[in-house]
Every structure is written in C-alpha cells, then in structure tokens.
Amino acid sequence: MGRLVVVSNRIALPDHSKNGAGGLAVGLLDALQEQGGLWFGWNGEISKITGEEEPLQIEQDKNITYAACSLTQNDYDLYYSQFSNTVIWPAFHYRLDLVEYQREAWEGYLHVNQLLAAKLFPLLKQDDVVWVHDYHLLPFAAALREHDSQQPIGFFLHIPFPAPEVLMALPDYQEILRLMTAYSLLGFQTERDAKAFVSAIAHETELVTVEQGVYQAYGNTFHVHDYPIGIDxxxxxxxxxxxxxxxxxxxxxxxxxxxxxxxxxxxxxxxxxxxxxxxxxxxxxxxxxxxxxxxxxxxxxxxxxxxxxxxxxxxxxxxxxxxxxxxxxxxxxxxxxxxxxxxxxxxxxxxxxxxxxxxxxxxxxxxxxxxxxxxxxxxxxxxxxxxxxxxxxxxxxxxxxxxxxxxxxxxxxxxxxxxxxxxxxxxxxxxxxxxxxxxYQTITRWRETFLDDLYEISK
Known part of the structure; x- marks a missing residue:
C-alpha cells in the first residue's frame, strides 16, 4: 500500500493535542498516522514574494510530513476571497444572487491551483495515492496531470454540488466540469450531489457509463460515489x-x-x-x-x-x-x-x-x-x-x-x-x-470507505 498524500486549502500543522481539532482534521490525521504520509496545502500566510520563489515550509512529526506554502496577497484575493468564496461557495449553495464573477478571479483560481500542483509534484513518489479536499481545489488534479502525474487522485467535496441548471449560470462551468474529470475518484456527501455532478456532465458532453459508478467523458475515466461524512x-x-x-x-x-x-x-x-x-x-x-x-x-x-x-x-x-x-x-x-x-x-x-x-x-x-x-x-x-x-x-x-x-x-x-x-x-x-x-456511519468509516475505493482504483 502506497503512501497517502492529503491536499487541502489550509494545512493543519503539527498539534500534539487533538482536543482543539475538529473531527475532520482528527480523521485525516489518523489516516496519515496509520500508514505514514504527507499533508500539503497553504499555511495561511501572505508572502511578499511570488509563490514561485517562496520555499516550502516542511515539518516532520512522527511519520507525517507537513509541506506548506504561502500565497501572495494578489493570489489570495483572486483564488480564495474572490473566486472560491464569492463564486463557487454561493453558487454551490444555490445563492446565485450573491455570485460576484470576475474573469481575473477565475484566472487567479486556476493559477493558484497550478502553482500548488507544481510545488507538490516534486514531492510525490510513484506509488503515492493523493486525496484532495474541497471546492478550492476543483482543478487541482488536472493541474497535477499537466506534470505527467500518474498517481490515482481522489477528491472529496465537503459542500453541496448544485443541480445542473444552477451550475450552468457560472460562465466557466463547462471548464470546471472538464477539469474535475481528471480525478480518479470523486466523492460527494449525498447521492443527490453525486447524481447532480453526473447529470451536469451528461448535459454538456457525451457521457459513457462503463459500469455502475464508473464513467468516461472528456477523454477521462473517473469513478463517482457518495460518502456521507460522519463523526466520532x-x-x-x-x-x-x-x-x-x-x-x-x-x-x-x-x-x-x-x-x-x-x-x-x-x-x-x-x-x-x-x-x-x-x-x-x-x-x-x-x-x-x-x-x-x-x-x-x-x-x-x-x-x-x-x-x-x-x-x-x-x-x-x-x-x-x-x-x-x-x-x-x-x-x-x-x-x-x-x-x-x-x-x-x-x-x-x-x-x-x-x-x-x-x-x-x-x-x-x-x-x-x-x-x-x-x-x-x-x-x-x-x-x-x-x-x-x-x-x-x-x-x-x-x-x-x-x-x-x-x-x-x-x-x-x-x-x-x-x-x-x-x-x-x-x-x-x-x-x-x-x-x-x-x-455506523462514523468519521472512520467515511475515511476508510473512500480510501479503500481509491486504493482499489490504484491497482
């Protein structure tokens, strides 16, 4: 079984007390500690130099490696404050009246995903399995594939996925769908969300059903399933x-x-x-x-x-x-x-x-x-x-x-x-x-079910 690499917008740096951490952070830490792994993401800091020049902040705690980078103010504004939180968040929560779309923000969102992928790729090992989290990183797998990454890459969306007619209100929704199909496995909170994603793709392009939960579109083969997240x-x-x-x-x-x-x-x-x-x-x-x-x-x-x-x-x-x-x-x-x-x-x-x-x-x-x-x-x-x-x-x-x-x-x-x-x-x-x-449906079951499916795909 290969190493697990977790990618998230914000990284939870080493903390020897789990009492202050939320259930999700604890669940992911448990997964990383069981088999050793790497947690990669933004450290929450704003840098005065460009992301390309900023060195990674790397810390080791037991058998987990933490690799974090900062963002420039401009990257943070476009990727996080604007596109992630004034376009994707309101649209995916069915609040189109609150969407504030700007072409510059979309380009900044893509740029930061490409920047993060470029920083992670040199750290990857051939048999790694990558697990990416949430709406900030919808294009991340596609960006990593541009570096010829062959590792299986899973994605879990923690927020709802909107019905196709809501998603279609976003100017770049077709490109978002295409980029998301670069993931090997896409996980959603509910069956309703998973069906909405599949329906949106079928509305835009030819969708081939290989078998239940396995599809082909945009030249990619990908698995789609619901994994309701739980607690301990x-x-x-x-x-x-x-x-x-x-x-x-x-x-x-x-x-x-x-x-x-x-x-x-x-x-x-x-x-x-x-x-x-x-x-x-x-x-x-x-x-x-x-x-x-x-x-x-x-x-x-x-x-x-x-x-x-x-x-x-x-x-x-x-x-x-x-x-x-x-x-x-x-x-x-x-x-x-x-x-x-x-x-x-x-x-x-x-x-x-x-x-x-x-x-x-x-x-x-x-x-x-x-x-x-x-x-x-x-x-x-x-x-x-x-x-x-x-x-x-x-x-x-x-x-x-x-x-x-x-x-x-x-x-x-x-x-x-x-x-x-x-x-x-x-x-x-x-x-x-x-x-x-x-x-029955605990945070442990959620994590193990998703990872079991992802490792099965990696075979």
Whole structure:
C-alpha cells in the first residue's frame, strides 16, 4: 500500500493535542498516522514574494510530513476571497444572487491551483495515492496531470454540488466540469450531489457509463460515489459528559424549567439564520403561553468578515435580535440571545448535552456535522430534540429528526412547538434510531470507505 498524500486549502500543522481539532482534521490525521504520509496545502500566510520563489515550509512529526506554502496577497484575493468564496461557495449553495464573477478571479483560481500542483509534484513518489479536499481545489488534479502525474487522485467535496441548471449560470462551468474529470475518484456527501455532478456532465458532453459508478467523458475515466461524512460519537460523548464550568452551570440553573433552544454555526448566509429568527418569532406569536418558558441561543462566530455579504448578514441578525427581544422580552425574560463569538469545542459539547432543542435549519448544506454532534452529546435517557432542515445533507440519514423546510417559517414554528411538548418516550425513541445511524456511519468509516475505493482504483 502506497503512501497517502492529503491536499487541502489550509494545512493543519503539527498539534500534539487533538482536543482543539475538529473531527475532520482528527480523521485525516489518523489516516496519515496509520500508514505514514504527507499533508500539503497553504499555511495561511501572505508572502511578499511570488509563490514561485517562496520555499516550502516542511515539518516532520512522527511519520507525517507537513509541506506548506504561502500565497501572495494578489493570489489570495483572486483564488480564495474572490473566486472560491464569492463564486463557487454561493453558487454551490444555490445563492446565485450573491455570485460576484470576475474573469481575473477565475484566472487567479486556476493559477493558484497550478502553482500548488507544481510545488507538490516534486514531492510525490510513484506509488503515492493523493486525496484532495474541497471546492478550492476543483482543478487541482488536472493541474497535477499537466506534470505527467500518474498517481490515482481522489477528491472529496465537503459542500453541496448544485443541480445542473444552477451550475450552468457560472460562465466557466463547462471548464470546471472538464477539469474535475481528471480525478480518479470523486466523492460527494449525498447521492443527490453525486447524481447532480453526473447529470451536469451528461448535459454538456457525451457521457459513457462503463459500469455502475464508473464513467468516461472528456477523454477521462473517473469513478463517482457518495460518502456521507460522519463523526466520532464516543469522543463527542466524552467531551459532553461531566459538569459544566461554574458560570455556565449558574446560567443553566437560572433557566429553571424553561426549554433551552440552541443553534450553532459560523456566520454564513447559507445557514438560514435570518429565516430561523423569523420562524422563532412566529412561534412566540402563535404560542403566547410559551413566552417566558423558552429561550433561544444563537451562536454564530464571524467568518470571512471581509466579504460584503457576510457583513450584511451580521448587521441583519443584530437588528432582528434586537427587534424580537424588544417586542417580546420582559424585565425577567430575554427570548433570544445572539452571540457573535467563538466557543471552545469542549465547552460547546457540554452545552449541547444540557440543551433541550437544537434548531439546525440551513438553506443548503453539504452535510452539517453540528446536527450529528448535538445528537452524540445527548444523554440517551433524557435526550433533546433535533429540528433539521430538509436541505442539509444529514437529513438523508437523520430521518427521525423533525425535518422542516427552512423557508416555511410556520412549519419551523410548529416544529419548535412540537419539540417543546414532545414526551420523553418519543425523544428517547427518535434519539436511539439516529444514534444507530451515527454509530455506523462514523468519521472512520467515511475515511476508510473512500480510501479503500481509491486504493482499489490504484491497482
């Protein structure tokens, strides 16, 4: 079995404590440590000299080699801030109204992928297997093939892949599709995403089905499959168990018998937070008897603060939170807490365990691991209720959640009411069914299934 080479936009440099790392980083590190490997990507730094001149930053930790490079300000702006985050991200999340396309940004996106490929190629060994991650690197395999790379190259898309009619709105969508077929294996979060990719290619060119999941197009042969990403339920449970810090415990005790609703995600227009605020307001309006008996806490730390769309949504949420609290709040009760700050992962899992309802209603999401983490953090004897958007990838697996249309505020409001009045017996039953899914489809299974398929292709 050859060496594993992981390629990602940002590289997780050596960290001997896994507690601060997210589930994905831990999963990839475990894969690299099992057989030895190389992790390659951008180190997050801006260089004053051109990327071609900048030497690689190489570190060795046990049997993992970390190779990272910096980007110039211009490369960062075009590749990351502009094309990745103002073209691909909104388009793939069905927000064409927020796409800001510039030809220069597309060219910069291709240039950085070519630059990264040129830096990685000399480090590759003949029997390596390469695993590339996410939307920043859609053309990466094609760029690596230009150097005559013969290694099998897998790709996993962590965000949704849009329906063909949405993708077609992008000026360079045909070239994006062609470049993506240079991968040996393309993995998607859901079957829906995988079918959307195949349908998009079939719409543009002749697509030959070699066998189930294996296709030929643009002169390339490639495999396509869905690999729903999971979590490590046991590690989440261990983080969640035990007492809260004194300040958090005092807050919990102050709630008394009131139901506590929580939502936690980074601040992003794809998460449906403004629509969720309005649904919560509808719940308070339709069920006045619940006022004072429920509290909704929204945690949404800022991300990509330099992008105008993110600045706008932050202002919108601050305004809506103030309006709802002013309309329904009393001297002794604040209905909505909006926290624009980051919480330590270990503390967050403890908060999840003591929260009655999780309100996770993205307008579109590749998977949404927060929904899975919330379930894993619960006390199985007295679990909370998960309200989940039908448009999150996790909805395909977590069918015993209260599934809602995030655009329908009345449906979400009704789900909140159902969650506040659900019996313990029903909560236990729903939670047990979903935990069976999570215990099977773990982060380890996701990783091993993808890599087993990729290594099988390499033979």
């Amino acid at each position: 339920p046991d590690s989440i449970r261990k983080l969640a168990e035990g007492p809260l810090p004194p300040k958090m415990q005092a807050i919990r005790q102050g709630l008394g018998d009131a139901k506590n609703i929580i939502a936690c995600e980074r601040l992003d227009y794809s998460k449906g937070i403004p629509e969720r605020f309005l649904a919560y307001e509808s719940f308070l309006e339709k069920h006045p008897e619940q006022r004072g008996n429920v509290r909704y806490t929204q945690i949404a730390p800022t991300s990509r603060g330099e992008v105008q769309a993110y600045q706008a949504i932050r202002h919108q949420l601050e305004t809506e939170a103030g309006r709802i609290n002013g309309k329904y709040g009393t001297m002794s009760w604040t209905p909505l807490y909006y926290l624009n700050q980051h919480f330590d992962r270990r503390l967050l899992m403890k908060i999840f365990r003591l929260t009655d309802i999780a309100l996770i209603t993205p307008l579109r999401d590749g998977m949404n691991l927060v929904a899975k983490e919330y379930l894993a953090a619960q006390d199985p004897v007295n679990p909370g209720v998960l309200i989940l958007s039908k448009f999150a990838g996790a909805a395909c697996e977590l069918t015993d959640a209260l599934l809602v249309n995030p655009y329908d505020r009345d449906e979400v409001a009704n789900a909140i009411y159902k969650a506040t009045t659900m019996t313990q017996e029903e909560r236990v039953r729903r939670h047990a069914v979903m935990m069976n899914v999570l215990s």
